[in-house]
Amino acid sequence: MSIEAIAFIGGTGRQGLGLALRFAAAGAPVVIGSRVAERAVAAAETVRTAVPGASVRGSENAEAVARSKRLVLTFPFGGLASFLATGRAALAGKLVIDVIVPLAVRNGFFELAPVDGAASAGELIQQTVPAARVVSAFKNHSAETLQDIAAPLEGDVLLCGNDAGARAEVAALVGLLPGLRAVDAGGIANARYLEAITALLLNLNRRHKARASIAILGLPKP
């Protein structure tokens, strides 16, 4: 595994910051991207404080995209259309890890919001940027747990994408994080199910006052 930096686009949010913290703690160089450079720099400082010796820097999203070959999209679904409209050319050929889930809350019930033109955020990204190597992953772990860096992680990271090599790269990244197992879920069309699980877990979390994750039982040993 190279130690090329992993750039978290929209990495000042809870999910992005949580993942950046975990990867920094695992020794991976990370870049925090934000629409506002000052916020990116502040978040990088947060990571550096939590993980002494971390290799981390903050930069404006567009610069982080331009300079990184491994991107993790961690901003809210509401920002996806404009991100793709302005940034799609810069994604071509890159590993694009999609952590986005189109969520809405109605009367306390978490539900998937419809995605215009696709069955999931992951599929929308891949359709919009055919030359990107999109892998949906990390959709089913609580942002709170990720940020709570003393809390052990557990469960499976389901990942899907149309490029088997890209899936293997993401599986190797998952392997950097103690407690997590990567599960290859095949093509990007499965992203809709990963996103459905997010909504279910949020409803379970609310009902059971938990930070649930999932495990797939019955798979053969790798």
Add this chain to the structure above:
Amino acid sequence: MSIEAIAFIGGTGRQGLGLALRFAAAGAPVVIGSRVAERAVAAAETVRTAVPGASVRGSENAEAVARSKRLVLTFPFGGLASFLATGRAALAGKLVIDVIVPLAVRNGFFELAPVDGAASAGELIQQTVPAARVVSAFKNHSAETLQDIAAPLEGDVLLCGNDAGARAEVAALVGLLPGLRAVDAGGIANARYLEAITALLLNLNRRHKARASIAILGLPKP
């Protein structure tokens, strides 16, 4: 727990027969329903052979519905509309356990088929028969494993429905089956996510040559 019989409507199919076998093996009286009485009787004989001493009988679906207070709907989604059109009045007031998943296969990919007028089979049933106590459950266990009665079961049975008492009844039924844990997933609107998990598991099974099930991690002990 009373030992009132559990009637499996469409119980000659793989999922229904598998569940009937497991409940019969757990000592519960079961009824196998089929559109064709002779097939129901033959399936009951199959259960009796696999589970010596089982309390099991076969009957035509309509009779099984009329005579039972606990029904498990285990026929394919394609039969749901006509079942509800003719049988809805007989479901009022009853515990209706919905195991149906609207599935389609396209180019080897399992996907959810759209449900006319609802976001899931479970929601369609509850909407169509407001007086039934509908609980979606058992959607995420392989029919093959259920039928393979020597194989241990494992994983969680997510269940959802709008009637908390009905959910508790189903949780108690799950408790009869060694190796399984019931997880209360709240209202019936979550049925769409249980059904999504079925499609995901079928895709995982195909890819990994497995009979996968799921577990929810991080829930508080009951």
